[in-house]
Amino acid sequence: MTQRTNKDQRQTSKQDARKTLIEISGGKTPYLLSILKDQTPYVRATVQWKDKDVLELPEELSEETLTKIKLLEPRALIYFVSEDGKAYEKTGILEEGKWIEGRIIYCPNKNCVTAQPKEPTRPKFKVVKKDPLILQCYYCGRYIDHSAIVAQISQL
């Protein structure tokens, strides 16, 4: 936020300059807030529009958080609003065939090597299908369906 120019004065508020908008179906909002718990105090506005909620956050979210949002609700739309007020949709977070790596979600198969606490593994999942969402564990090959993903993420 250092490169302010006079043009910014045309905007209603300077703090609004860079932000993230998340459009999500209303029923999923509580889950979304549980993911965003660290950021929740900063969720500026929740606008209800038809059966959707639009949440506004005063910053860009990390890839990890974006991935979690999409895992929770693959149909959620995420927009970044740049300093000059232009909004663009953030796409490509969940794509079929793409891998999700890191400690974002865990394989629920208790017999999976990634579920053995002492083994040095890093969870890794392939996006098999986007809607309805199906992930596949790289190690044990098991599918994880969307309801299991939601149950896990919203507990975090």
Next chain:
Amino acid sequence: MDIDSRFKGRDLVSILDFSRQEIERLFEVADEMEKFAKSGKEVLKDRIISTLFFEPSTRTRLSFETAMIRLGGHVIGFADPSMSRTVTGETLADTIRMVDSYSNVIVLRHKIEGSARLAAEIAEAPVINAGDGSQHHPTQTLTDLYTLRREFGGIDGLKIAILGDLRQTRSASSLAYGVSLFHGVKLYLVSPEPLRMRQEITDHLKSTGVEYRELTHVEEVLPEVDALYVTRLQKERFADPQEYERLRGSYFVTKKMLERARRGMIVMHHLPRIDDIPLEVDETPFARYFQQAAFGLPVRMALLSLIVQ
């Protein structure tokens, strides 16, 4: 690059780690190895195989160990899970690191799914999965495919019925993956409803264009199939024992049942059988499971000779 050099140092975790072309090359080498199955061929002199069997499997282990000895190499390892438990006060990862430092190839059998994948990531030496979890058993599948090829001259276009517990039996899942590398194979997946093949595998069959049909009784398709691959139905898998009693008749292959099979059909089994194939079937012209088991040796000799540096 010459095809044989593509094998050097390679891991084999899933049958899908190999291409059709590579499998066919391996079979050519196995054809040659059949001649040396009794006499030996010392191409891996002074090389060491580690056989780490965290889950017992006498048959698979002996087959690997014999293959290595016939190739002139040496064997270290353990077969007894209680022994392995004392080793595994440490993690699998640490066991693999230790063994890796003095092995030229590591063979791993483990009940934890994905352990062979992890071992392959850690070890410098090639890792061969001798069965982990419910999906992969690539050397069993190589042996099964080799048996089919020996019997029918090829695998393309065969009609194969896989019978039994298709949900938990790794040989069954692994074979389904294996035939997807060939053309026009038709699978009949015969199991009780709750023991159907997992969606992970049937999705793979769909995406690779393998025609398959799921059914509960084998009798209706028996006259059509070229091979009947039998796996054991375990009573413990049924919530309702009466359900097991009602279905078991369709999953034990009898001489009477085989009267409906076409000439030239073969019955396969990864062994050991318990009561799923009674002794009376052994004397029929259909029985092929002992030959199938014997082919495990030249196939494993071929694999070891190709991948060990």
